[in-house]
Amino acid sequence: MDYLLSLINRVVGNEALARLLFSAAIGLSVVFAVATLVLLVMGLQDPVQRRLLLIKRGHGAVTREAPSNLQLMLEQVGQRFVAQEQDQVSATRTLLIHAGYRSPAAVQMYWALRLLSPLLMLGLVVLVLPLIPKLSLLLGIFLLVLAAGIGWLAPAIYVSARRQARTTRLLVAFPDALDLMVVCVESGLALPQAIERVSEEMAVSQPDLALELALVNSEIRAGIPSTEALKRLADRTGLEDIRGLVSLLAQSIRFGTSVGTTLRIYAEEFRDRRTQLAEEKAAKVGTKLIFPLIFCLWPSFFLVAIGPAIIGVFKVFGKL
CATH class of the missing domain: 1.20.81 (Receptor-associated Protein)
Structure with missing residues (x-):
């Protein structure tokens, strides 16, 4: 906490204003997090909403394999970011089907994970930043942006790799x-x-x-x-x-x-x-081998073949 407060103080330049902004940010974060969890839990506890989610997901009267509350919560989060396409299958659904995910809620789960992964990575980086000595503000911002980018791209890279392997x-x-x-x-x-x-x-x-x-x-x-x-x-x-x-x-x-x-x-x-x-x-193998030969093998060959001669020349000129 003290580290984050010091970072805000560097940007603002006023200790009292920095404390006020820090307290406001913490309060808003807690309020938003609690409100989000309350709304999701209330929506899942409501029998009508839960039944509608199960029907939309493909579960009828038989609910022996009904999804868990966590899975339904992720589907609710991802539902906000899914484009409603009626006449054609979206590119995301096609990608997931090729990767082996044929569940009706696969697209919602995919976008929910892509949304929550950057937040999780940001939280981990914020916990790790105080352990880095002599960390500048610019480097800290760069690490936060890098973590968010990795969290956003990691699910897409995993699904693409799974699709390619399958x-x-x-x-x-x-x-x-x-x-x-x-x-x-x-x-x-x-x-x-x-x-x-x-x-x-x-x-x-x-x-x-x-x-x-x-x-x-x-x-x-x-x-x-x-x-x-x-x-x-x-x-x-x-x-x-x-x-x-x-x-x-x-x-x-x-x-x-x-x-x-x-x-x-x-x-x-x-x-x-x-x-x-x-x-x-x-x-194509012969053409592809040109680049490893040029950048890996030939420098080593010239170093071994010409290196001793160059050292001898330097010794001779050094005696002069």
Whole structure:
């Protein structure tokens, strides 16, 4: 407290005014915090508001897995920052779906965490600042801004990294699933039964893709056409390879051609594309190695090769 008071005193230049501003800031912070908590708790304790939140979240009469008060509180905080989009899915929801978060309240939780993380980081930095010796006011402000920026960007970076990792796992597992699907279809199974069998076989080795395929099978059982269910699969995963498969299967079903033949042709084309992609990455290795060689290897080489000669020259000129 004394450290914060001294910082305000440096800016204001008047000790009495600094104490007054410090007391006012502490009082307003406490009032706002208490009022916020009271409003949130009262809203959660109100049976009507709680029921409306559960209905909006997707819970009906069965509430055995109802969310906790903390989760509902975060959803209420994040709800204030979510844009209301009725005709199209927001970019944030698409990002979260690709990362594996399909909950109806995922967007609210995401924005609530992005809002509360900077406040938490600011609180931690304020507690750590008095422990830093000879800290100037400019450096303190810089650390506070840096902490707020890290708190704001950390959830987005985590979700993006999770999305990238999940997309990579799906992309690696897709060729095996495609081969299994070809075998199942050519053995006499229909497309929905083939998808169900592939999801069961890959439940242990590739749980992400198995879960997506099981969801496709559930949608087909609910009455959604196969092509529409596969389109939703492509939207959930964000993989262009699945979009190409959906297009081919839609044409095959429309024109009455063999689904097994279509899957086999696409599997061969997919293997060829993966081989070409691997060759392209291998061809780029030489170019990418130029920068490590220039900035890391060559300075060390010149230091070892020319360093002794330069030292000898300096010794000779030093004797003169």
